[in-house]
Structures are given as structure tokens and as C-alpha cells.
Amino acid sequence: MTALLEPTTARQTVRVDLGERSYDILIGPGLVAAAGAEIARRLPGIRAMVVTDATVADLHLAALMTSLASAGIDATPLVLPAGEKTKSFERLEETVEAVIAARLERGDAVIALGGGVIGDLSGFVAGIVRRGMRFVQIPTSLLAQVDSSVGGKTGINSPQGKNLVGVFHQPALVLADTGVLDTLSRREFAAGYAEVVKYGLIDRPDFFAWLERHREAIFAGGPERAEAIAESCRAKAAVVAADEREDGARALLNLGHTFGHALEAACHYDSDRLVHGEGVAIGMALAHRFSVRLGLCNGQDAVRAERHLEAAGLPTRIDQIPGGGFPVAELMRGIGQDKKVSRGRLTFILTRGIGAAFVARDVDPAAVEAFLADELAHAAA
């Protein structure tokens, strides 16, 4: 936490320490424009394919292509449709064939310019073409900067569930341009902020308190924004370094996600109703209230977590999702299908208070069901 108390510089570097797969995340304004120079310096001689979506292409692709060209990097752009549907087998095949057609070799790079969808798809492509090419991420959403930047998870969706198909493939470099976040809507920014809050709630109570003091400055931009992103990346990197392939402690990063995924599935992934970060915000609030109900966490901590999420404009209750209609049985099916299920038992991330989350295995499904029924009855009342 020391870094949070010191004056912040314009650009920060977070090192993700994974042995021979270690890499740097650069965080600060102007990194799209500086991308060519940063990539050329670290990965000399590479050629590249830039994968992006139509929305991001309009805003940032020209600047990136200019930067790459001026650094002498031969790069081909591929513009995919925006939206979650792009995480499909069809787009995977299309992108793989484009990379092969560009005659890129193992030492060359796939560069992802976009949010989580583009990052997840492109990373998967980089992980499987020639059994693994270099991968550079330029995340353009707050969610992607603080979540997908670290951990090496890549993948696409199956008709039967999200992110059920993919590989672990670490990037060679991540460039998190804090300036591009000004092009996000407030709702998108808030959704990413839910994941920032999550790192405080997992095991960094000082960071949570710092966020309570600096939330407005983070939303407004400035050095606090870069600092919040850097601290989030450090938090995730610390967990991932201890557990690269998600067998143990890494499960803590799923705080709020089991409930959140079930809610997203019940909304049929309709982003007009609920985006991922909002599902996580409600999921974290539910995890705290469920922990209070189980006698694990005191009520004041749960309220404090909720208040901070609400102040950021995030939902904390199921009845805040427009459209309504969440049968408990459907949510329980969603919870069971979530891939964090371990051999039939329910695994949840519960908490003993702010910054004191833990992995609870063998959670009784009946207790979860009764809790959700009460939450929904409360909403209906």
C-alpha cells in the first residue's frame, strides 16, 4: 500500500511475476500513441495483427496504427463486431485464419485493442495459432484494465455458458492507457470500478478505505485513477503469482462472481439490463449479506461495502435490475452451472468483513436457496 501514500508519476509499471512468463503492465495517459515505441523496444522485429471491434476502431485504431507504423512495426488490422456475441467459435475461426493468412510466426504478436471481449478472444487466438504466439493487450475499458490485464485467462463462450472454452496464455506486454477511459460512459466506468472495489474487499482493507476517500477523483481522471488501476493490477498479480492456474487462492478473485454470473445468465446476457460489473457489484453485496446471515461477518461491514458501491452508481440488490423475474430455481441452476463448481459441491467466496474474504467449500445449496428466496421476497415487498 506504500505506493498509495506517495506522489504518483504520470506512468506506472506493474510487473507480473510468473517466472519466464513474467511481463509488465504500463499504466498512464497517452499509451495508445506511445504503443509503437513501447512494443518495438520490448519486442524488436515483430510483425503483428491488431484485433479490435467496430466501436473501439472508430475511436482509437487510427492512432494505434500510426504509432505502430512510425515505430516500423508491420501490422494488419482486423475489425470485428462489438459485443459479447463476438466471443464465438465462428469469430475465433475467422480471427485464427486471418492471423495465419498474414503469415505471422510464433515470435510475432496478436495485439488486442479493446475491452474484455476483444482481449479474451484475441488472447485465445494468440494461444492456439502455431500453439502459442506473442500477445499484447491494449485494454480500453476500466474492467479490462483491472481484470483481464492480469491472469492470462482467455476464451470464448459456449451456447451452454460463458467462458467455458479457452486457454491460459500470458501476454508479453499490457498497455493500459488511462486517457482512453474518458471515452467510456459513466455506466461502463462504474461497471469496471466494481472490480476495483473487489480487490479492496478481498484482502486490502486499506485500499478499500483509500477508495472511499478518492472515488470521485478516480471517476474524474488524474493520478488517482492510474493509482487505483495500478493497485488493482498489483492485487490481482499477487493472487495470480501464487496460483497461476486457478486451483486454490485464485478462487478469491471470484468474490461476487458466482451470484453475478447467475444473474447475468438469468438476464440472458442482455447488457441493457445488466453488465458484468453490475452483476459483480450485486454479487459482492449478496456475498456480504449472505456472510452476515451465516454469522461470519458483522452487519456494519456489509453496509459499508454496499454504501460504497451505491455511491459509485452501482446496483447492490437484485430488484434494481430492470425487467425483474428471477425465479430462485433458475438462479440456483445458474450457480450450479458456474464453472467454479468442484465435483458437485458449491464453492462460494464468503467474507469475515471488509478485506477478509475467504474460499468456502461445501456450502449448503439449501442455505443459498433460502437466502435468495428472502432477498427476492424482500424485493417484492
Place this chain on the structure above:
Amino acid sequence: MTALLEPTTARQTVRVDLGERSYDILIGPGLVAAAGAEIARRLPGIRAMVVTDATVADLHLAALMTSLASAGIDATPLVLPAGEKTKSFERLEETVEAVIAARLERGDAVIALGGGVIGDLSGFVAGIVRRGMRFVQIPTSLLAQVDSSVGGKTGINSPQGKNLVGVFHQPALVLADTGVLDTLSRREFAAGYAEVVKYGLIDRPDFFAWLERHREAIFAGGPERAEAIAESCRAKAAVVAADEREDGARALLNLGHTFGHALEAACHYDSDRLVHGEGVAIGMALAHRFSVRLGLCNGQDAVRAERHLEAAGLPTRIDQIPGGGFPVAELMRGIGQDKKVSRGRLTFILTRGIGAAFVARDVDPAAVEAFLADELAHAAA
């Protein structure tokens, strides 16, 4: 090589040492019938999907399903069409969705019952469903037993080339049933034998000499067959353990493969004209003759390698491929597209004699072209 001089037992075990990804290859007769017990003992409590092709299913699927059921393993079969075309995006998606639909979890297994096509596809599926499930291989061709069993390479073909898409994913267990090889045609067995010979030619001159003495017994069955397979697996395991992700010494395993792949491509992968092992046999003979021409290898060693391949019923010259018609320019394109190209230069495996292969980087494309032109002119004469 000590093992070759000792009495062989009915069943051998080769340990592939890759740290936490280490696994055993069991080699011997009767392993399909014993599969349930062996899998249940090593991977207790798993459920499984058995992926196979129509040809192999007719011969061995019932025996395997019976064995799994009697060991209490809940398994679902998936029968795909036989042939190289099954290594496609379409079959990948179909198999992935079948595994997810069976609600298999990360700790469960995909079991590949078949040759290289089924093994490569199934291993890729196991590598990407839920970002990595367990994988058990029951290779039913000699080629798959001595090649795909070791190394963790999985993948599918692209319209633009073979094996251009895939992952490294190590199996949890390999069961190489030497009895099922009796169901192969002599041509299929010989094609697999080319890869056995390859291990002798790379760096095991004593093994090559042992093969010269025992070739007939290996083709007939018996303990020499299991011993030849075990020694091949040990040879490959030694190379892979030193270089799991194919950056250096592992390239030696490509002896004969750069020429071989170019010939396969020029035949449009028509197995009536040329199967992989035959391409490798011709490729190894070409690599030896090219090495003689470059003054690296003496002529007697090249002749000795050729004679042994010919005695096994394998081709050693391009003009032995039915149909003819191999323009040098087309072969050179195939060589350039081969994924063992490193940043534009040609990398070949050349040799200083029997068991003395080495990785030659920066091979002059003009020298290769002139050599092939002479080989083809000789054939036409």
C-alpha cells in the same frame, strides 16, 4: 539402451518427466481391456467422454466401454468420422460442445481412442474446455503410440496448413496396447515404423542397429514390438523433457519432416498417394542424401538408412509416390510454409551420420532447391 539387452516383460512403463505435468505411458498387450482398472486406479472418481472414429469404434470401442463400466467409470462415447478431415474447426466445436453438454468438470477426462487424428483433436478439446481438463490417450496406431503419446502436441488443421492451430496439453496417462496394432494394415504399420527408425537416426545409433536386427520380429509382434515402442517413447521423452515447448533441441524430432510435410502438401494430403510416415521416410532419406551432398555425412551411412527403410517396405525417393508431378517451386513453397520456419530463414535437420542428426539454421534455400531439382531429374531419367 540397457533395457534392450534385458529380457522384456509383457508390460512396460515409460515415465515422461515434466515436473508436475509428469505422466506414465503403459505399453503392452491387453491394455484396452485393462483400461478401466488402470484409469480408475490413477484417476479415482473421474467421469469421461471417449472420443473415437468410426473405424476404430467398430474394432475396439465396445471393449473399452465394457472395461470402463466394470471399473465404475461413467463414460459417454462420441464417434467421429475417420480421416484427416476430422481435424477441423467444425469437429472441434462439435466435440467441445459434447464435452460441455456431458457436464464434465475440470477434473474429469477426455479419453482419445484412435490414431493421431483422434488424439490430436481430443487433446486440443481437453486443453481448451474449462481451460484444461484431464486427457487420457489410448493410441491405436503405431504412429500415434510412438509419436503423439509423448510431447503434448495437440491441434487441428487450417485450410492453410496442417497442425497450425492447437495447444500443448500433456496427457494424464497413455495406454499403448500393442495388441491392437495387429488390426493395422502392413502399410499403416510400416508408416508408424518410420517414426521408430527416426529415433535411431536422430541420436541412438545402437537402437538403429538393434532395429536392423529385430525389424521382422517387431512387425510380427511379440516382446520386441513393445520394446521398440518403449524405446521410441523414451527417446522422445528425453528430447521433450529438455525442451517442452519446442524452442531448441526438440526441433531434432522434425528429422525428415520438413521435406515430408512439403511432399504431403504437394499430394494434397491424399493418403492413397502418401501417408505421413511415408513422407517422413522419404524426408529422412532426402535429409541424409542432402547431408552427403553438403559434405556433412558419408555416403555409406545414407545408404544404410535407406536400405533399412526399404526393407520395412517404406519409400525413400520422391518418384516412388504414385501420380508424380512435383514441381520444385511447389515443394519449395511447402518448405517455406512449414511452421518450423524461423523468421524467414530455412531450418533443417541435417545429419553427420547414423544417430548424429543436428539442427541446421540458416540453410541456403538455393542449395535445397538445386538438390531437389537433381533428385527429381534423377527420378525422371
